[in-house]
Amino acid sequence: MAKGATASRTRSTRSRAAASSEPEMVQLLTPDGKRIDSARDSYGTEYTVDFTDDEYRGLYRDMVVVRRLDAEAEALQRQGELGIWASLKGQEAAQVGSGRALRPQDMAFPTYREHGVLYCRGIDPIMPLGLFRGVDQGGWDPNEFKFQMYTIVIGAQTLHATGYAMGINKDGKVGGDDGEAVIAYFGDGATSQGDVNESFVWSSVYNAPIVFFCQNNQYAISEPIERQTRVPLYQRANGFGFRGIRVDGNDVLASYAVTRAALDQARSGEGPTLIEAYTYRMGAHTTSDDPTRYRLANELEEWQAKDPITRLGTYLREQKLVDEDFFTTVDEEAKAAAQHLRERVLTLPDPDPVSMFDHVYPHGSPEVDAQREKFTAYAASFEGSAH
């Protein structure tokens, strides 16, 4: 999908949006499935996509599969197979759009909700379930897949991403199409954390090749966005000296185009960009959450009308890029993937307790070794007993 998007920079005649008025949002596909040829951000950069039919269908397939896997994980949690699950429902376009915009050499730093990006990186979707089941903290190799570990401590990964991007500069790996870039994911709530703001300072000062991808899903657990900011989040970037852009996060085409352009600017030495993907968390924060306590049903309905999958489906249908069989096939594919996931989760083995002493240090530690030994002896003392 390498040639999918083009972005050209021309000074816009439109002036920069004032802080108080409703900000502009880059959009290439309206909620009712209409294509917008191209859109500009407030810096005058113009975005469009130029996908093949197959690519359009691929994006649709990705989103459907990702949503279906997510639903399966949620069901598995309800059935006691997972301890907890953080659903991405509603954020498929932001995640698939940005995830597919990454080039193979790019590195991603996710939160705990980036199952869609993980999928785009080619990681087996069973992987994150280990964390939520409680058998490990996520089993993929972060460097092999260029997708780092999930980070639960809000905002911490943005500094790691920044450091990694500084390393790209040091390695001379910016400039040209084979330059490398980094994408750091975080939520609207995370923008209040010191770490996230420090990562803005660092990235700006060192001109790091990084894209900050903030999924503003309107909530941090129960807290609406007004608890984190009184101006649109994308504007935060300007004060730190780099570009901030709001994109329709329920529009997979715009999410792709803006992310691709920002990554390419980063890899060519033009420094960081903050992308605010304006979207909505359709489900609960996690399966432990009860959103009825803090939001009204009609809000969800409003956003359902902007559903990222439906709108691409409408477009495909109206453009006659697909026939009805296509939807059936995709749904079946998704269902099969979900079924496959379910089967494997049930057989995920519990870790051997003694393995909890492994990997505390690369070079080991006599203290840990001694505790492991005692534990083993102690455990052995129960063997054969009723314990």
Place this chain on the structure above:
Amino acid sequence: MAKGATASRTRSTRSRAAASSEPEMVQLLTPDGKRIDSARDSYGTEYTVDFTDDEYRGLYRDMVVVRRLDAEAEALQRQGELGIWASLKGQEAAQVGSGRALRPQDMAFPTYREHGVLYCRGIDPIMPLGLFRGVDQGGWDPNEFKFQMYTIVIGAQTLHATGYAMGINKDGKVGGDDGEAVIAYFGDGATSQGDVNESFVWSSVYNAPIVFFCQNNQYAISEPIERQTRVPLYQRANGFGFRGIRVDGNDVLASYAVTRAALDQARSGEGPTLIEAYTYRMGAHTTSDDPTRYRLANELEEWQAKDPITRLGTYLREQKLVDEDFFTTVDEEAKAAAQHLRERVLTLPDPDPVSMFDHVYPHGSPEVDAQREKFTAYAASFEGSAH
């Protein structure tokens, strides 16, 4: 000096300064002592001052005294009477201007360098010397003088200031001239700390009556401002949803006017402002520092031409607000104050060692009491001995 400044808001025809061009700076007195009638910030607010002759002379006197006291403290450090000293030299206008702009009911949260503001708050200038001599951590009553303790941990006080300002809102003490406001001081380096950025988030979200007064003295110890930001610091505020203004920090009139206006906006419920006082640290970071390692002499010379005291002196002289005797008198006053300071520093008693166990907890602690008792007995065992 309550009626000293007026600020009126009218939409400026000038458009907001672009991030890349050299920003505008509010100035009412040029480096060569010329008055500018009024100046506008990029929001269109117009600033001027309307001081009586006495008030002009008072500001001059403040700055001279403050600089002289500072020099005395530095000398005392060289002579071994203080452990260290952080000089404010060069920042007198920013500190006296903002310090005098505070109304009696306003609360200040300083760093370790706000000796000029401390002076304006009516605190005995001997007070901070206790901290630098090592006999206490600063002896004034922070609530009595509405000037909190010096804070050495960079940025920490900005959150305290924000919380205090939230409390003003809760107490219903905003609105009208008797409303209260808060001023938080910090340096250019501090803007990189997470805490400072979190204080921006909080202040904005809760519309706290606070003025962030950043003295950009161009350095954080040895690091020039480019290590903290690639755009002017005052622009940081916009991204958090409040006003940011750069003022000539070597111009006591503009520093006064802008601070007074921002405080009054805060107290009347218009929320926070970030003021970047553009100034220069003429001396070393502290007496432990050696600036010759990291900056060139000609830079200092450049800034000496913008000296805050000289320019006000020129103005007073040219406006015939004073005769030459005035300068002699002020110098003598300052010298006497310095002499008085010196005498008292020399007699500052060392604390009684056993007092180190006091005030650990408001309600005390049996553990500390036990250690105090043991210590007292132990110390007594040496009495009369050579120890």
Place this chain on the structure above:
Amino acid sequence: MATENLTLGKALTMGLRKAMEDDPKVLIMGEDVGKLGGVFRITDGLQKDFGEERVIDTPLAESGIVGTAIGLAIRGYRPVCEIQFDGFVYPAYDQIVAQVAKMHYRSQGKVRLPIVIRIPYGGGIGAVEHHSESPEPYFIHTAGLKVVTCASPLDAYWMTQQAIASDDPIIFLEPKRRYWEKGDVDTSAPASSAYPLHASRVARPGTDATLVAYGPMVKVALDAATAAEEDGRDLEVIDLRTLSPLDLTPVYESVRRTGRCVVVHEAPQTLGTGAEIASRVTEECFYSLESPVLRVTGFDIPYPAARVEEEYLPDLDRVLDAVDRSFGW
């Protein structure tokens, strides 16, 4: 008389409510403490009844929560901060150990910060990483902070109110795995009837060995004592309640009688709370000890994946094993 059978969580809620009724300066602040009532519902209903000015949903940043609480305290308020989970207290570490802990000392008593920082802590709930930690040793080591923890609904109810009424800055640790366990609380009793905040308590008298525990481990220790009866051993269990200052007088008194002592906690062993207790008990009871003070604790590893946490956490068997070792020394 209004004795109710309450969960520990509910008792905390009622204690907070009572404190807010008693003093209009008391504020609740933290992430999701408002409409949601906190992820554990401990502040449930408080915003509805006391308003958004007193029950404050804050931006998502722990340093900001504690840092602004300091300013509010300087302004005369009594903030009660909620840290959502143990593992998320570290971003606030500077504000807690370098600011909250020191302000009274630095100001020579001129500035008081009556702040309570509530932290649900400990494991055993099958959670993902960062949600099961026991950070108390970090705070116990920090001079200027007081640290308490409750093990029963009754203590939850009273200690909450006492901590909020105290002018000392207090880290209030809530044993989250016990939130749903029940006990009787007489909510009509006068405050004067409550056991003192900074005092430990004999939870079960015994003669043969002394078990020292706190928070979530008190139940484990009590269960172990019950099980030990079968072996003919009569164990004394002491619930510490206050971790800073430690109130070890009842422990010394006990160990002088029993000659044996086992300390139980979830935090890792190295410089865990047990290290201090063992050191002091050994110094105070040197000639009474029949065997060294033994520690049953979390291991010196990061908190492991939930599916093995039962093996990580001290349980009845590990406590009894230590008691056996103590007797076999």
Place this chain on the structure above:
Amino acid sequence: MATENLTLGKALTMGLRKAMEDDPKVLIMGEDVGKLGGVFRITDGLQKDFGEERVIDTPLAESGIVGTAIGLAIRGYRPVCEIQFDGFVYPAYDQIVAQVAKMHYRSQGKVRLPIVIRIPYGGGIGAVEHHSESPEPYFIHTAGLKVVTCASPLDAYWMTQQAIASDDPIIFLEPKRRYWEKGDVDTSAPASSAYPLHASRVARPGTDATLVAYGPMVKVALDAATAAEEDGRDLEVIDLRTLSPLDLTPVYESVRRTGRCVVVHEAPQTLGTGAEIASRVTEECFYSLESPVLRVTGFDIPYPAARVEEEYLPDLDRVLDAVDRSFGW
């Protein structure tokens, strides 16, 4: 043969320089480490010789320093972070204890973070608040971190290089009051000749009692041992060097001979390093101890004003007093 008489500070500089020469992936980062060479000049000259890409003046934020070091380490670099003073490490606390310490464990060994965090620590230099602290207990308690400290120029030179060469994340504590003290270092000796990083060492053999110290207190302990000779007491002094993992085997061996043990450190007593040492020594040497392990430490108060720090810090007299108490038990 290139034996030089170096200050501890200079030995650190030379150790860092050597590490940078040996491995182009080694980076230095922190506040003022460039042109200024750090406020203690430990990185003096390094930026000049290795350039701004390898010796990085960072923005002023400790969480940022450690957080970006993590990313650089993931990228294959070996960052050496300087925290300017002990009291300024707390803003980086989350990145250190929740990120650096756990990454290898969480990733089941897939992610290594060969990061060294240098912290000048301890008192005795007449500084203002936050400049004289001993935060090591916080890090020793944290599983996943290793913690070392040097007491001599020789150790400063080698331990720096060993720590940087290690793939473990290491907190490297520099006894700032000893920066100006001198000792011989043979900088031409092969790395293989260096004493191992994670091993304690008998600094002075003796027979009557065991003094355990580290970092700035080793000199105090050695001076006390010299002074004790006058009283006819022959004290053994052990320099711990490694605080996590602790290497207490030489301590056990010593205490089994002497029967008496005194631990000395500057950090406050409660849950200070001495608590762990006392607990382990008591458990390991129970029947050899003639008296309990005694602790000579900072008090359980915030670090006091400089003019009384001499009374706060353990000194020769307080150590000898403890030795007396040990003998008089």
